[in-house]
Amino acid sequence: MKNIPTLYEWAGDTQTFETLFTTFYDKVLRDDLLGEVFQNMSANHVKHVAHFVAEVFGGDKLYTLEDGGSHASMISHHIGKMLNEEKRQRWVHLLLQSADEVGLKSDPEFRSAFVGYLEWGTRIAVINSQLTENPMNQQEPMPQWGWGETGGPYIANAN
Numbered sequence: 324m325k326n327i328p329t330l331y332e333w334a335g336d337t338q339t340f341e342t343l344f345t346t347f348y349d350k351v352l353r354d355d356l357l358g359e360v361f362q363n364m365s366a367n368h369v370k371h372v373a374h375f376v377a378e379v380f381g382g383d384k385l386y387t388l389e390d391g392g393s394h395a396s397m398i399s400h401h402i403g404k405m406l407n408e409e410k411r412q413r414w415v416h417l418l419l420q421s422a423d424e425v426g427l428k429s430d431p432e433f434r435s436a437f438v439g440y441l442e443w444g445t446r447i448a449v450i451n452s453q454l455t456e457n458p459m460n461q462q463e464p465m466p467q468w469g470w471g472e473t474g475g476p477y478i479a480n481a482n
């Protein structure tokens with residue numbers, strides 16, 4: 324097939340991601356397990372995470388060019404947070420619930436790629452949250468996610 328859209332194009336636009344994460348963090352802040360974890364999040368948190376994921380999915384570079392973020396700065400937000408599997412699973416669960424609620428594209432291929440990214444990203448977040456220092460170089464490029472990824476096993480300090 325020619326002209327395969329990026330995950331971002333298939334999902335919609337920046338507003339799609341902002342709506343998704345607005346609904347998600349509404350749930351997170353009311354959640355018995357995650358509410359406390361995010362109680363001090365910044366006013367821009369929702370927008371930043373939406374922009375980060377949209378950029379990873381092939382959208383405009385809003386996180387790196389407008390929000391002043393980088394892959395390393397995203398990682399730094401998780402360092403020392405001591406996240407665990409229970410919290411990770413709740414995070415994924417609430418995001419998938421939000422995806423259905425806001426009517427995110429639900430075809431099997433898109434959702435497979437979406438869940439694949441969430442599994443990857445959240446597991447990296449938990450691993451990094453056990454560290455006391457950010458292992459990532461500021462120059463590291465943003466990750467990119469497409470319709471079928473990973474390319475090999477986990478290598479410590481590579482993410």
Ligand code: HEM
Pocket residue numbers: 360361363364365367368369371372375376397400401404406410411414440441443444445448449
């Ligand atoms: C695909 C997975 C994930 C992505 C893309 C992601 C992305 C981000 C980004 C971009 C920020 C910085 C936001 C800002 O600039 O204000 C951030 C902060 C944070 N994330 Fe994540 N995250 C992921 C998974 C998780 C998970 C699973 C948890 C917890 C269960 C988590 C907990 C946090 C916390 C506690 C912060 C800092 C909040 C604060 O400022 O107080 N993240 N994340």
